[in-house]
Amino acid sequence: MDQNRDGFIDKADLRDTFAALGRLNVKNEELDEMIKESPGPINFTVFLTMFGEKLKGTDPEETILNAFKIFDPEGKGVLKKDYVEEVLMTQAERFSKEEIEQMFTAFPPDMSGNLDYKSLVHIITHGEEKDQE
Incomplete structure (x- = not known):
């Protein structure tokens, strides 16, 4: 996911990840909302925590x-x-x-x-x- 390999997942990384999954027209607003869900920069640990929270109950x-x-x-x-x-x-x-x-x-x-x-x-x-x- 960290396409630019800087240790953090940012808006560009999210866009690239969606593109790799075949979703090319992700709106900026959707990406901004995803980034806002994090309490700070999204590193690997923060990503796993957020991912776990999304999966809870599924x-x-x-x-x-x-x-x-x-x-x-x-x-x-x-x-x-x-x-x-x-x-x-x-x-x-x-x-x-x-x-x-x-x-x-x-x-x-x-x-x-x-x-x-x-x-x-x-x-x-x-x-x-x-x-x-």
């Missing part, structure tokens, strides 16, 4: 989990940090080193280098509520 958790399970054939619920980093930096829309660092800062792996994707999906779909359980 119950896409199983769909997102199934996407992660493709990379976890043994069904352990965790992925190795190094593996996640390699896939994100070498496949499809490649992440930069800075984007990888942002992601792992927001969702750090455990001491063994495992990323608990089940917890990550819960945060994405329900917000930070898991801490209150």
Whole structure:
């Protein structure tokens, strides 16, 4: 999404993302409204929080989990940090080193280098509520 790779999602990035999804005539007002929803600059962490808030109540958790399970054939619920980093930096829309660092800062792996994707999906779909359980 961060087409200009400056670490933040701005109006131009949103327009480019819509274009990549096949929607070419997005009105400036619509983009402005999306940007206004953020409490400040939209970095990776803010984006995930906003995305999670939008998804609340739509119950896409199983769909997102199934996407992660493709990379976890043994069904352990965790992925190795190094593996996640390699896939994100070498496949499809490649992440930069800075984007990888942002992601792992927001969702750090455990001491063994495992990323608990089940917890990550819960945060994405329900917000930070898991801490209150």
